[in-house]
Amino acid sequence: MKASSDATISSSDRDQEAPLLELVGVTKAFPAVLANDDVSLRIQPGEIRAILGENGAGKSTLVKIIYGVLVPDAGEIRWRGEKVAIRNPAHARALGIGMVFQHFSLFETLTVAENISLATAQSPAELEPAIVEFGDRFGLPVEPRALVHSLSVGERQRVEIIRCLLQDPRLIIMDEPTSVLPPSGIPPLFETIRKLTEQGRAVLFISHKLEEIRSLCHQATVMRGGKVIASVDPAKETNESLAHLMIGRDIPHPEREAATPAENAAMAVRGLTYTPPDPFGTILRDISLSLHPGEIVGIAGVSGNGQRELAAVLSGETMLPSSRRDQVVIDGNACGDIDSGKRRSLGLAFVPEERNGRGAVPEMDLTKNALLTAHSFGLTKRGFIQRPAARAFAERCIAEMDVRCGGWDAEARSLSGGNLQKYIIGREIRLQPQILIASQPTWGVDVGAAAAIRQQLVDLRDGGVAILVISEELEELLEIADRLHVLFRGHLSPSIERARANTTLIGDFMTGGFLAADQAPGTASL
Amino acid sequence: MLTLTFLLSGTLLAATPLLIAALGELVVEKSGILNLSIEGMMAFGAVIGFIVVTKTDGYWLAIAVGGLAGSALSVVFGAVVLVTLGNQVATGIAVGILGLGLSALIGQPFESSTVAPMAKVAIPVLSQLPIVGRGLFNHPAIVYLAPVLAFAIWFMLMKTKVGLIIRAVGESPESAHAIGYNVNAVRFAAILFGGFLAGVAGAFISIASTTLWANGLIAGRGWIVVALVVFATWRSGRIVIGAYLFGAATIGELLVQSFGIAIPSQLLTSIPFIATIVAIVLLSMDGRSIRLNAPVSLGRVYQVTQ
Numbered sequence: 001m002k003a004s005s006d007a008t009i010s011s012s013d014r015d016q017e018a019p020l021l022e023l024v025g026v027t028k029a030f031p032a033v034l035a036n037d038d039v040s041l042r043i044q045p046g047e048i049r050a051i052l053g054e055n056g057a058g059k060s061t062l063v064k065i066i067y068g069v070l071v072p073d074a075g076e077i078r079w080r081g082e083k084v085a086i087r088n089p090a091h092a093r094a095l096g097i098g099m100v101f102q103h104f105s106l107f108e109t110l111t112v113a114e115n116i117s118l119a120t121a122q123s124p125a126e127l128e129p130a131i132v133e134f135g136d137r138f139g140l141p142v143e144p145r146a147l148v149h150s151l152s153v154g155e156r157q158r159v160e161i162i163r164c165l166l167q168d169p170r171l172i173i174m175d176e177p178t179s180v181l182p183p184s185g186i187p188p189l190f191e192t193i194r195k196l197t198e199q200g201r202a203v204l205f206i207s208h209k210l211e212e213i214r215s216l217c218h219q220a221t222v223m224r225g226g227k228v229i230a231s232v233d234p235a236k237e238t239n240e241s242l243a244h245l246m247i248g249r250d251i252p253h254p255e256r257e258a259a260t261p262a263e264n265a266a267m268a269v270r271g272l273t274y275t276p277p278d279p280f281g282t283i284l285r286d287i288s289l290s291l292h293p294g295e296i297v298g299i300a301g302v303s304g305n306g307q308r309e310l311a312a313v314l315s316g317e318t319m320l321p322s323s324r325r326d327q328v329v330i331d332g333n334a335c336g337d338i339d340s341g342k343r344r345s346l347g348l349a350f351v352p353e354e355r356n357g358r359g360a361v362p363e364m365d366l367t368k369n370a371l372l373t374a375h376s377f378g379l380t381k382r383g384f385i386q387r388p389a390a391r392a393f394a395e396r397c398i399a400e401m402d403v404r405c406g407g408w409d410a411e412a413r414s415l416s417g418g419n420l421q422k423y424i425i426g427r428e429i430r431l432q433p434q435i436l437i438a439s440q441p442t443w444g445v446d447v448g449a450a451a452a453i454r455q456q457l458v459d460l461r462d463g464g465v466a467i468l469v470i471s472e473e474l475e476e477l478l479e480i481a482d483r484l485h486v487l488f489r490g491h492l493s494p495s496i497e498r499a500r501a502n503t504t505l506i507g508d509f510m511t512g513g514f515l516a517a518d519q520a521p522g523t524a525s526l
Numbered sequence: 527m528l529t530l531t532f533l534l535s536g537t538l539l540a541a542t543p544l545l546i547a548a549l550g551e552l553v554v555e556k557s558g559i560l561n562l563s564i565e566g567m568m569a570f571g572a573v574i575g576f577i578v579v580t581k582t583d584g585y586w587l588a589i590a591v592g593g594l595a596g597s598a599l600s601v602v603f604g605a606v607v608l609v610t611l612g613n614q615v616a617t618g619i620a621v622g623i624l625g626l627g628l629s630a631l632i633g634q635p636f637e638s639s640t641v642a643p644m645a646k647v648a649i650p651v652l653s654q655l656p657i658v659g660r661g662l663f664n665h666p667a668i669v670y671l672a673p674v675l676a677f678a679i680w681f682m683l684m685k686t687k688v689g690l691i692i693r694a695v696g697e698s699p700e701s702a703h704a705i706g707y708n709v710n711a712v713r714f715a716a717i718l719f720g721g722f723l724a725g726v727a728g729a730f731i732s733i734a735s736t737t738l739w740a741n742g743l744i745a746g747r748g749w750i751v752v753a754l755v756v757f758a759t760w761r762s763g764r765i766v767i768g769a770y771l772f773g774a775a776t777i778g779e780l781l782v783q784s785f786g787i788a789i790p791s792q793l794l795t796s797i798p799f800i801a802t803i804v805a806i807v808l809l810s811m812d813g814r815s816i817r818l819n820a821p822v823s824l825g826r827v828y829q830v831t832q
C-alpha cells in the first residue's frame with residue numbers, strides 16, 4: 001500500500017516534529033456573533049486532523065482564516081514554526097496550504113485539464129500526463145479531456161483533489177468532502193487521504209459525520225459556539241460521546257410509532273418519463289410511485305440523479321402536456337398538466353431544495369414571503385393584503401420553529417440557510433397540507449434543529465399527511481421514512497420497507513444495483 | 527456580370543466592420559460582460575477616424591486612433607459596470623447614447639463631407655480572375671485581415687492560457703476569484719479590447735466603405751453586431767459566417783432596388799434586422815450549443831467578496 005517514498009513519516013515520529021501549522025488564540029468576531037473565540041490548534045506533518053462541530057460552531061470561519069479568506073481580529077498563525085499573516089488564498093497556496101471545496105469551484109464548460117491549468121503554470125496539454133499519473137498514484141482516476149459538466153460529483157471531487165495536489169501543498173483542507181459522495185465512494189476517498197499523508201502532508205478534515213471521523217482521523221478538535229471544547233483521539237470515542245461533545249447534550253431522536261397508512265394514495269406517479277429542457281438535466285425514466293396518507297416515503301440517492309427534475313414534476317413547477325396528465329395523480333384526479341398554484345389548492349405543500357429563489361424571495365421580508373404561499377389562509381381579503389394577519393402568521397412561524405432572525409420584517413436573505421429553512425418548513429406546515437413534499441429538509445440545518453424538523457414531519461404523518469422526503473442524508477431517511485426508494489440516473493428503485501432498509505442494500509441501489517442487466521450502465525462510475 | 531462583382535465587393539465591405547466589431551464583442555461577452563454600447567463606440571470611432579483622415583491623410587493612423595476612441599468610451603462603460611457595479615444593460619445603452627451624441631457633436635463641422643477611400647490592395651493573380659477577382663480580391667487590406675483576426679481570436683480564446691482565463695471568468699467569476707484571478711482586471715481588459723475593435727470597425731465604415739461622415743452613419747449596425755454574437759452562439763467560426771450573411775443581406779437590399787423590383791424600400795431596409803430576429807429564434811433552439819458556449823455569468827453583476 002505504501003508508495004515508494006523516502007519521506008514516509010511513521011506516527012511515532014509525528015509527535016516529536018515541529019508542528020506544521022499552529023494557531024494561538026485566534027479570535028474573529030462578526031457584528032452579531034463571536035465566530036472564533038480564542039482558538040488554539042496544532043497540526044503535525046502526516047496527521048489527519050478532524051474539525052468537528054455543528055453548523056455555526058465556527059468551523060468554516062476557522063478554515064477561512066487558515067486559507068486566507070478572512071483575517072483574524074486577534075491571535076497568531078505559525079506556519080512551520082514562523083509567524084505569518086495569510087493575506088489571501090493565493091498567499092495560502094504559495095505557503096503550501098491547499099483546499100478542496102465543499103461546493104466545487106470548477107468551471108463546467110471547460111475540460112478537466114483546462115480547469116487544473118487555471119490553477120497552475122502549465123498548459124492543459126502539458127498537464128495531461130501529470131493528471132493521469134496522480135490519478136494512478138492516489139486512486140483518483142479521471143479523464144483529462146472530459147468536460148467537467150459531464151462528470152459525476154465523485155469525479156468532480158477527484159478533479160478538485162488533483163488540482164489541489166498539483167500545487168504540492170503540505171496541508172490540505174477538506175471541507176465536508178464526503179457530503180457529495182454515495183456510501184460506496186467514501187472508502188476510496190479515505191484510502192486516498194491516507195496515501196496523501198504518507199509523504200508528510202497533513203489533512204484537515206472538516207465534518208459533522210462522527211462515524212467517518214472515528215474511522216479516519218488521528219485527532220479530532222471539537223468546536224462549539226466558536227470555542228475549542230476538546231481535542232480527543234476519535235478512535236477511543238463513541239458516536240454518542242462525540243455527539244455529546246459536539247452539541248453539549250444528547251441528540252434527540254424523533255419518537256415514532258409504526259405507520260398506519262391509508263389505503264387510497266393521496267398522490268401517485270404512474271409511468272412517468274420526462275426529458276427536461278436543460279440538456280445537462282437528468283431524464284426521468286418510467287417512474288412509478290405512490291404516496292399514502294399517514295406515511296413518510298423517502299427518496300435516497302446522490303443528488304444530480306433526477307431529484308431536481310422529479311421534485312419539479314411533482315410540485316407543478318414543471319407541467320406535463322395534457323396528453324400525459326394522468327401520469328401525476330392527486331387524490332384520484334389527473335393533475336400532470338396543472339400548475340403549482342392549483343396543486344397547492346388541492347392540498348399539496350412543497351419545500352424546495354433551494355431556499356433562496358425557490359422557497360423564498362431573498363429580497364422580500366419574512367411576512368411577504370409568508371404571503372407567497374399562505375395568502376389564501378385569511379391573509380388577504382377581497383384581494384387586499386391584511387397586514388396584521390400576515391404579520392401574525394409570520395410571527396407564529398418564527399416562534400414555533402425557533403427561527404433566529406431579526407423579526408417579521410427581516411429580509412429572507414439576511415437569515416442563515418438553516419434558519420430560513422426552518423421558516424419555510426414552518427410556513428408550509430401551517431398550510432395544513434394533505435401532501436407535503438420536502439427536498440433536502442435539513443440540509444445546512446444544525447443538529448438540534450434538524451431533529452426538531454424531523455419530529456415535526458413525523459407528527460404531521462401521524463396526523464394523516466402523506467409526506468415525501470427527498471434527501472441526500474441517508475441517516476435522516478433511515479430515521480424517519482416508513483419506506484424508501486432510491487433514485488439513480490433517472491430510474492427509481494423498487495420500494496424498500498423500513499425493516500429491510502440498511503446502508504448496504506441502499507448503497508447498492510445508489511449505484512444502480514436495482515436495474516436489470518439491460519438497463520445498467522456499461523461502466524458504473526461514481 | 528458587373529452585378530455579381532458589385533454584389534461580392536459590396537458584401538465584403540459591409541461585412542468587414544460587422545465582423546471586426548463582433549469579434550471584439552465576443553471577447554467581452556466571453557468574459558461575462560454584456561456591452562450594448564457598440565453602436566455608440568462605432569459611431570465615435572467613425573467620426574474620430576474620419577477627422578484624422580481629413581486632417582492628416584493617414585488612413586492607418588485613422589484606424590488606430592478610431593480604435594483608441596472606442597477604447598476611451600469603453601473606459602466609461604467599464605468604470606460604471608465594474609467599479610460602481612452599474613446594471614450592464616442600462617449602462618450599455620446609456621454609454622451608447624453618449625457615444626452617438628458625442629460623435630454628432632464632434633462631427634458637426636464635417637457633416638456630409640467626404641474623403642478619398644482607403645487605398646485598395648489588389649491581390650496579385652487572384653484579382654485578375656474573371657468576375658470574382660475584382661469582387662473579392664481588390665479591397666483595403668483590412669478586409670483581408672478581418673478573417674485572419676477571427677482565426678487569431680478563436681486561437682486566443684480556445685488554445686491559450688489568456689483565453690482560458692477569459693472563459694473561466696465569464697463562466698464563474700466566483701470560482702475564478704477563489705483560485706486567485708483578478709476578475710475585474712480581466713474584464714476591464716476585455717472591455718477595452720472590445721471597445722478598440724468597435725472603434726476600428728466604425729473608422730473602417732467612415733474612411734473605407736461609405737467614405738463620408740453623416741450623423742447616423744452607423745444606422746443600427748452596432749445592434750446587428752450584438753445580435754450577431756448571440757446568433758453565432760459565441761463561436762468565432764459562426765461569427766464569420768454570420769457577418770458575411772448579414773453583409774450580403776445589406777447588399778441584397780441595394781440589389782433588389784437596382785433590378786427595379788417594386789418592394790417598399792422600408793421593407794428592404796429592414797431585411798437585415800428581420801434576418802437577425804429569425805436567425806436568433808432558429809439558433810436559440812439549439813440548447814446544448816448555447817449551454818456549452820454561452821458565458822454563464824453574462825450580464826450578471828459580480829461583486830468581489832472579502
